[in-house]
Amino acid sequence: MATKSEPSILMLSLLIVVIFSSLPSLASRPSTPPSSSSKWAPRFLGRFAKPPKQNQQHQAQYRYETRYFSQRLDHFSFSDLPSFQQRYLISTEHWLGPERLGPIFFYCGNEGDIEWFAANTGFVWEIAPRFGAMVVFPEHRYYGESMPYASANEAYKNATTLAFLTAEQALADFSVLIRELKRNLSAEACPVVLFGGSYGGMLAAWMRLKYPHIAIGALSSSAPILQFEDIVPPETFYDIVSGAFKRESTSCFDTIKESWDVLKSEETVDRTLKKTEDLSEWLESAYNFLAMVNYPYSANFMMPLPGHPIREVCKKIDGSPEGTGTLERIFEGVSVYYNYTGGVDCFQLDDDPHGMDGWNWQACTEMVMPMSSSRDASMFPTYDYNYSSFQEECWKDFRVKPRPRWITVEFGGHDIKTSLKKFGSNIIFSNGLLDPWSGGSVLQNLSETIVALVTEEGAHHIDLRASSSEDPDWLLEQRAIEIKLIESWIHNYYQEKKAISNM
Ligand SMILES: *[C@@H]1O[C@H](CO)[C@@H](O)[C@H](O)[C@H]1NC(C)=O
Ligand SMILES: *[C@@H]1O[C@H](CO)[C@@H](O)[C@H](O)[C@H]1NC(C)=O
Ligand SMILES: *[C@@H]1O[C@H](CO)[C@@H](O)[C@H](O)[C@H]1NC(C)=O
Ligand SMILES: *[C@@H]1O[C@H](CO)[C@@H](O)[C@H](O)[C@H]1NC(C)=O
Ligand SMILES: *[C@@H]1O[C@H](CO)[C@@H](O)[C@H](O)[C@H]1NC(C)=O
Numbered sequence: 001m002a003t004k005s006e007p008s009i010l011m012l013s014l015l016i017v018v019i020f021s022s023l024p025s026l027a028s029r030p031s032t033p034p035s036s037s038s039k040w041a042p043r044f045l046g047r048f049a050k051p052p053k054q055n056q057q058h059q060a061q062y063r064y065e066t067r068y069f070s071q072r073l074d075h076f077s078f079s080d081l082p083s084f085q086q087r088y089l090i091s092t093e094h095w096l097g098p099e100r101l102g103p104i105f106f107y108c109g110n111e112g113d114i115e116w117f118a119a120n121t122g123f124v125w126e127i128a129p130r131f132g133a134m135v136v137f138p139e140h141r142y143y144g145e146s147m148p149y150a151s152a153n154e155a156y157k158n159a160t161t162l163a164f165l166t167a168e169q170a171l172a173d174f175s176v177l178i179r180e181l182k183r184n185l186s187a188e189a190c191p192v193v194l195f196g197g198s199y200g201g202m203l204a205a206w207m208r209l210k211y212p213h214i215a216i217g218a219l220s221s222s223a224p225i226l227q228f229e230d231i232v233p234p235e236t237f238y239d240i241v242s243g244a245f246k247r248e249s250t251s252c253f254d255t256i257k258e259s260w261d262v263l264k265s266e267e268t269v270d271r272t273l274k275k276t277e278d279l280s281e282w283l284e285s286a287y288n289f290l291a292m293v294n295y296p297y298s299a300n301f302m303m304p305l306p307g308h309p310i311r312e313v314c315k316k317i318d319g320s321p322e323g324t325g326t327l328e329r330i331f332e333g334v335s336v337y338y339n340y341t342g343g344v345d346c347f348q349l350d351d352d353p354h355g356m357d358g359w360n361w362q363a364c365t366e367m368v369m370p371m372s373s374s375r376d377a378s379m380f381p382t383y384d385y386n387y388s389s390f391q392e393e394c395w396k397d398f399r400v401k402p403r404p405r406w407i408t409v410e411f412g413g414h415d416i417k418t419s420l421k422k423f424g425s426n427i428i429f430s431n432g433l434l435d436p437w438s439g440g441s442v443l444q445n446l447s448e449t450i451v452a453l454v455t456e457e458g459a460h461h462i463d464l465r466a467s468s469s470e471d472p473d474w475l476l477e478q479r480a481i482e483i484k485l486i487e488s489w490i491h492n493y494y495q496e497k498k499a500i501s502n503m
Contacts, residue, residue: 041227041369042237042288043359044111044198044437044460062118062125064091064135069180071141073148073164075172081164084148086173088138089118090181091125096132098187101497103133103490106192106215108174108207110200111359114139114146117200120301122466124195127483131490133193138177140170140200142358159400162361168410171203175211191493193486194218197461198437199359199367206411208427209420217426217489219482221461227369227440228407231414234372234385236439241291242379244310244434252314255329256287257379262326282349283330284380286337292460294434297470304340307470312336364394368404369440417446425449426489428482432458451485453478 067088073081096102105124109117118125118137128135139146142155142165149155156162182188192215196204201223208218226232246253263276289302290310297307306312317333324332338347363369368390373383387404394402412419420427429442430453437460443452453463455474463478 041363041367041371042285042436043363044292061122062091063093064089064118064137069177071173071176075169075176082149084141084150085146086139086141086177087114087145088136088177089114090137091128091135094129094132095134098185098190100132101190101494102187103131104178104182104187104190104192105131105133105135106174106178106194107135107137108170108194108196108200108203109138109140109143110196110198110203111140111143111362113144115144117197121195121197121464123464123479126467127486130483131486134190136177136181138174140203141165141173142361156358156361159398162398162400165358165361166366167203167206167362167407171207171210174203174207175214178214189497191216191490193489195221195464196223197221197464198223201461205427205429209411209424216493217428217486219428219430219464219486221430221464222432222435222437222441223429224369224437224440225411226413226416226442227437228413229370229405231408232440234370235374235378237371237436238373238378238380240434240436240439241288242377244291244294244436245287245314245379248311248314249318252317252333253379255317255326256333259283259326259330260381266327278349280381282347283334286334287379288436290337291434291436294459295462295465296457296472297468299465301465303337305337306340309336361398361400364398364400364402366403366407366410368402368407370404416442417444420450421447427451428453428485430458430461430463430478430482431455432460432462434458435460449489453481 067090068085069088070083071086072083095104105128107117107121107124114137121137124135127133141148142162147155148164149157149161154161178192182190194204194207194215194217196202196218198221201220202225204218205220205223205225208215208220227237242253245256260280263280266276290305290313293299293301293303293305294310295301295305295307299305299307313333313336316336317329320329320332338344359367370385370387371383372385373380375382391402394400408414425447427450429451431438431441431443432455434457438454442450443454445452455462455478457472457474458478462475463482467479
């Protein structure tokens with residue numbers, strides 16, 4: 001793989017040192033103009049899903065034990081494949097224990113290091129004591145330390161070794177783990193409540209539907225389970241991102257919308273097509289993540305950021321002195337995202353959405369989320385979803401053919417209201433409308449017990465974050481309803497247990 005390191009003066013007077021570091025697939029991708037290159041669905045977490053660096057102390061905040069459990073590589077065949085060690089974090093500190101049927105709070109680990117999710121899911125830790133609940137954070141296979149074939153290198157080798165990285169396998173891992181854990185603790189009768197945010201929220205909702213005998217309910221936060229096939233329009237995501245900028249300032253939206261053409265005209269001067277394309281992707285991913293973490297208070301979820309970060313970005317873009325060029329404004333703006341603390345010497349354009357990355361594999365197999373960028377409502381370059389070109393990229397990167405219709409066969413999604421109303425129960429779909437993923441989520445109450453909690457000002461699973469003195473009232477209220485609903489699930493479970501044992 002080519003590692004180029006080329007300091008260069010890019011874009012007007014701005015010195016940006018572009019470091020291409022470990023971008024395996026870039027070298028092999030043909031140079032297509034940004035306007036026609038395929039647009040992958042934005043990743044939930046991007047490179048932030050990678051294992052945290054050694055110097056980051058995520059675990060300090062909450063007390064838990066780290067354990068490992070031997071899992072089958074393939075739950076759905078009887079072939080003789082090696083097993084792997086699944087990591088899980090567990091705390092029984094506040095647990096009522098098996099005799100008193102203490103609940104088990106189970107976070108469905110998503111695409112990254114589980115310690116990072118544990119550190120960023122304060123809600124579960126904070127409410128566990130009042131429920132007398134055990135807390136378990138299992139890691140998703142092929143992420144963090146839970147690597148089949150003993151190492152990430154081996155696990156990510158090719159389509160054969162990656163074949164077991166699927167949502168179905170992950171749900172089976174969770175279910176087997178719960179059963180085994182309960183057996184070891186003689187806790188078979190204890191109720192399990194699922195939690196999850198983003199892809200983890202999708203897993204929580206799907207697990208409640210697929211394994212109703214294993215878990216009594218699920219809090220599924222910011223989970224775009226409808227972002228598949230044609231269930232929601234493909235423009236949804238980018239329209240919401242763009243709306244979040246327009247809402248702060250129309251001129252900010254306009255400047256960003258203009259900037260792509262300016263960038264392209266720079267490119268014809270410079271003949272640095274590759275760089276322009278990378279730069280566009282780098283900017284796009286900043287805007288996407290900003291919309292996801294557009295929290296009302298300063299937070300350090302993806303990056304250290306001020307409260308209302310999009311407002312701050314737009315202040316920079318709009319507030320530059322008269323005569324400032326479009327690109328200079330843009331870079332001032334995204335510096336709020338990439339360099340808020342001022343400690344970044346050079347920007348690394350390594351937020352590459354392609355390559356041998358777990359989520360990209362999932363996106364190229366099951367998680368096919370069509371994305372377009374509309375002409376007017378979107379501030380991004382116009383793009384019509386092109387499945388063939390997406391498929392070609394997947395073949396190039398992984399030698400795999402996507403199955404775009406599989407998720408809806410496996411978990412449903414079309415006409416979800418009709419199907420879940422009768423056959424589902426006890427799921428909370430929580431969403432903030434500022435979050436671009438909210439457009440592919442469930443925003444309507446489907447039944448008495450399949451409930452949508454929607455907040456106007458919320459962003460990506462803000463309800464799962466730890467409480468803070470700056471929490472706005474609508475967030476306190478949202479969490480209070482969630483707690484009440486979970487209490488009612490557990491209460492009903494106990495009542496039914498009692499009724500049955502009295503029969
Ligand atoms: C993938 O790698 C494994 C292990 O090295 C090898 O046995 C297998 O043949 C490879 N599969 C493909 C499709 O290249
Ligand atoms: C249950 O106990 C067995 C025997 O001690 C152990 O090997 C296994 O890992 C335990 N399972 C879990 C889920 O902790
Ligand atoms: C990051 O911010 C600091 C402080 O404003 C500045 O000195 C530095 O040049 C910035 N880094 C980049 C890459 O622009
Ligand atoms: C879609 O992508 C395919 C393969 O890259 C290409 O041949 C085709 O022209 C594209 N279609 C449109 C409408 O751009
Ligand atoms: C759904 O019902 C809950 C009460 O169970 C209510 O708080 C919530 O506002 C309703 N959601 C919507 C989108 O109407």
